[in-house]
Amino acid sequence: MTEINSLSTQTAVSAQATRAAMSGELLRLLQAQPGLLPPGEVAEAEVVTLRQIGQEFQMLLRLTQANGNQIQVLTTASQPLPPGSLITVTQPESSRLAVMVQQASAGNIATLTQLDTRQLPVGTLLQAKVLTSQVLPQSPGSAVTFRSLVSLLNSSQAGATLAIDSPRRLPVGSLLSALVQGEQALRFVPLSGRQDQLAVTQHLSTQQSLQASLPGVLNSLQQITSSPDAAPELRASAERLLASLPEARQLGDAKNLAQALNNSGTFFESKLLGGLASGIAPDLKAQLVKLVAQALPSVPGHPPLATALATGTLAQALPGLARSALGMLGQVSPRPLPSAFPLPSRLLQKLESEGDLQQLLRLAAAAISRLQSHSLSSLQQSGTLDNGNQQTTWQTEVPVRHGQEFIPLQVKLQREETPEQQADREREQDDPLKALWRIELAFDLSPLGPLQVQAQLAQGRLSGQLWAQQEQTARLIDSQLGALRERLVARGLDVGDLECHPGTPPQGPRTRLEQRWVDENA
Template identity: 30%
Template sequence: MKLPTGQQPPQPAGQTPISPARAATVNAAGADNPQPSARQQLDALQLANRQATLARVAEIINRQGQATSEVLLDVRGKSLLVEAAIGNTRLETGDWVKVMRAGNELQLMGKLAPAQETGIARALVQHMPWQQNLEGGLTKLLASLSQGLKPDPSPGQLPSARPSQPLPEAARQSIQQVLARLPASASLMPGSGRQEQPLQQIKQWIAESGLFAESRLVQTPSATLPDLKLAVGRVITALLTQQGNGPEHFNRLTPLASPELVQAPLNFPQASPRAPAQSANGEATTVGQMLRLLAGMLNRITVNQLHSQVLTARTGGDAPAPLSTLLLELPWVTPQNEPRVAQLRLEQYPEDRGTQEQQHKASVSEWRLSLAMDLDEAGPLHFDVALRQQSVSARVWAEKQSTLRQVNEELPLLRQSLTDLGLDVTDLECRRGTPQASATRLEHRLVDTRA
């Protein structure tokens, strides 16, 4: 059903109009499988007549050169199958469109222009298969300080046939700088969070995690900034210089990847399996292997940067979305000087406002923090904390029964510490197991996480 003659649909700002404008008719199933009528399906979406909303093209079905196509739309979190005649406008899975109810039909009013999220997602998917676990990478970097690296073997020569050589001085200094600034497990004692110095340390660790490397370079153009991502780059440059190679050689290397990050690249936070212990007398890594490992570590940090951008840029639909999301991994060292990694997810959610009058009031954000780590004796731990103005709630998950018992014994001290900070503790508990992870979906069919 076309729009009335001479009447063109309004063009949303920054969007591409569908031309010619056509109607999308809700598809009803046959008699063998009766489904709600078109009117019932539209009423279930709480969509009034002449009301417009945004919908995402979830799937295009039976598109075989016909004038009409079956399109599965994701409207307000619900799936709706429609028969659409859209003229010359090409729809792809993942596109966002503006639709308006006209009686018992949906009129396609316009197609949104490609969002910033699309380009970020494309860059993200290129790095995801080649991520190297930061804990395993840092372990090998630390071992290289004492073991050195072996030169790459000549064709037909075994790697063990050549003796290891000390690291270039520039690479050694960069690795030592990173290790010197990593937090130690003994640096934060119970109750120290109320002191100013530990809070400043935490801010420093987050700032130097590598997630903000580019923005820090813009503010302070210095190649010697203490930053994990920049330090990895300095080690790479030193190794390439020692071999007489330029940056183009590094770009041709295939990065090393960790299997668990290939199988579940977007689950965050999730404590990674413990990296195998590095023996002090073990065989040294070759320069080429170390460069591939460093490339995988750079990809891991880059994936966290791009993933944060995708989640922050994602808009549309009616489900509340975070105003901003940060995904970062914070390396730290044990008393035995062994690297470990804690995964942190920080999200800011807007106020849930129900009326037009409330929209003009000052909004109150809710901050949600998820932290996952795997401790030697306590095992995997997961923390979920929510802060809204002065109200805070926290939940701790522990896999080991002994750890669960110990955490429950410490909860009164945690409650008192939060109260001393002026916070109203609304909920505080510890549970056995792990929380159900919320899988991230990349739109535009770049990654199919439904398989």
């Protein structure tokens, strides 16, 4: 798939692209066919396919002779005729056809000269394949303009041909996306990163097959801290990791919550890329990878890695160590739906043939993979939406200490901005409350059971819904919503609807940033 970079903000649909009749245009037959049409006889032909080769256009015609017989012929011309075009031709020479009339009927319009915004409302995302691209004659001093014919791949107009003018040449055979701005205008959506999105989806499926819940490795680390047989360095690392986890009561403070999210592992790679290797010590993913690095030398077949750790090359070593650890997992489970939130609980079964150290490695690698699944889900759900707004997603998981237990708190934050709001933010003139914010929480707190929260902040107004799988918990929360509203209002928030439901949130159609990857007509 050829990438189409961002073109002009507006690209007009050419109203003259197909109004000019091709009367007198000569179509060259790729293979001479004497007697195809008797002298003076006319025939109707339909353009079946169109293909651009250099500056020439190759077309396959379905020719209907006077006796009703149909024959297909290959022709070339200097001007394209869109698929579906109906023409009347004669044969002045054995190797040529002359176009007498280019026809159009209400039921078979060769090319769209404007968009019907009743069928394609403003904001509709169109996806198309470029059939042709040619430079238009220009007057001295005027800008170069290219005219292209594109075949629509989606919407109610799928299969139709659209003529567009743009300031840049569109590579023939490439795929493009554009938002409808009006009857005569489109705005191209850059394809930058769409192949990356596909790669993210593929990696996400793999990671979700390898991941396991965080309490498994945390409980194992608790055992190591009290085991006299554990290696001193490993025991010290386990103690530091457990001590870095926040307690439930600490998350009531905004600064502590921000710190917990920052150390959850979601920003681990960006810290490394930013040269902040010395400041990643409390990061959960960094600590898990370091545990793997310390445990691997004791496993047969793995070379010592103490040298890399001792010489300060942790930033370079960690990504490779993570890949090595993840490669140790051989268990594959049914793959959850990409972007599913929350991630389901999954525990690895302890194998009898494994020692405690091998089990720790499997649990740590599975926990790293789970954190990686959240990061990939964030990437998958970030980008330009169908309406042109920019969506950014941060999805992560924070293990919270609750007494002697560890409660995984899954968090998903989303910010949606219009192009104008995004431009204001880049100029540092934005008001964060102008953007649309969404937050989702999921956790299982005894004795309340599994809980999920969905809240939305739009123009400073907060609304939210809660779901509790246990009915008695749903009734308890519902009875406390009034008190929650009062506390939120006391914090200066404009509070809208607050509701609690038993069960789980409905899993309806999810937003997808890319709806079509394959051109079925290719």
